[in-house]
Amino acid sequence: MIDRDSPVTEDELHSYVDGELPADRRGAVDAWLTSHPEDAARVAQWRAQADAIRVRYGTVALEPISARFDLDALTRGARSWRAVAAAAVVMAFLAGGVVGWMAHAASAAAPSRFDIFTTQALDAHRVYVVEVRHPVEVTGAERPHLVQWLSKRLDYELRIPDLEQGGLKLVGGRLLPGPFGPAAFCMYEGPSGERFTIYYARTDSPQTALRYRAGERAAAFYWVERGLAYVVSGPPDRERLLNVAQAAYDQIDKGASQARP
């Protein structure tokens, strides 16, 4: 009885929010909050803060683990890995950020289409795969609308492959400003949260075979087919990425030869 009436302290409110409150005080705090709206508001704020922190940083734990954390390599000598990491940082710098690619595309000494498209696709990949709430503009549930919308904006009949056979669900897609006009960007998600993306942009470059580009946190396969450049990006596991790219390629190719005259 004394328990129920004794005033709730701020420490108890924190313990309540963090699940540290002894079970026999929970009821008392619940009751206290219904009659003390200011404390209830504080509790709600603290929870919202915690949610915001988890939303912002929770996905870091899902990012692919780069080779620099390989324990055997670390035991052999941290120094050499530092050098590799430093080189990777320099590379990332050269490749430029989301904003950097524009300047890059405009000013660098004639980078190839391969460089331009894979840089932009990898940048978009890195930016959007970590998004929890807004990874896409149109979700995979609205696939017909997504295809129609992006096709219209690119003025090209896009094929968004179904990769469910490989365990990848379509999260959805978005429009991106591309170096030579709008680009389309679709995201897929695997069972353990790993994400793959496909980037589409119109190009005048001739048909190419699959080409690989490795980055520190993501890698990409690039090809051009019938005036459209494709970049499939994902975690830097070459075998897996190749399978995904191949599956996408096969479907897009097949769809193209079946549909329309």
Place this chain on the structure above:
Amino acid sequence: MGGFRQDIEAAVPALRRYARALTRNVELADDLVQDTLVRALRSEHLFHGGDLRSWLYTILTNLNRNRLRSLARRPAVQTISDNDASDMAGPEAGERDIERALASLAEDQRAALLLVVLEGLTYREVAEVQGVPIGTVMSRLARARAQIKAYLDGERPTLRRVK
């Protein structure tokens, strides 16, 4: 002693998450994690049972504190984060709010809050990691939460928080 390595390996994703939130900088955070792993592997003989995860958080927290101390002795030339370049972006504004609010905290308060809400450590574990009594952990938590609220209230009077 294969278990020791496996346990360390299993903790890497969580360590990266904690380090990222602690430093708000990808490269710094991964450097910290790498240094933590190197230190842990070297000190395997010093680890006498107990909770390996807490031990790793302890190493990382201390390394970060040392880093900040040596930074403080040097003139600061630190760029906050590349996110600042994309100030025009809409949906991520709320996420940058919390990032900046975290940046406004004292280091020990930030670590205490992150260990509790992001890493799910108990107050007792945080006390061990920080080497302070539980009461100190609680006052750090309280100050951190009050400061974040004050920051968010002051920064954006009409805060677009989703929930």
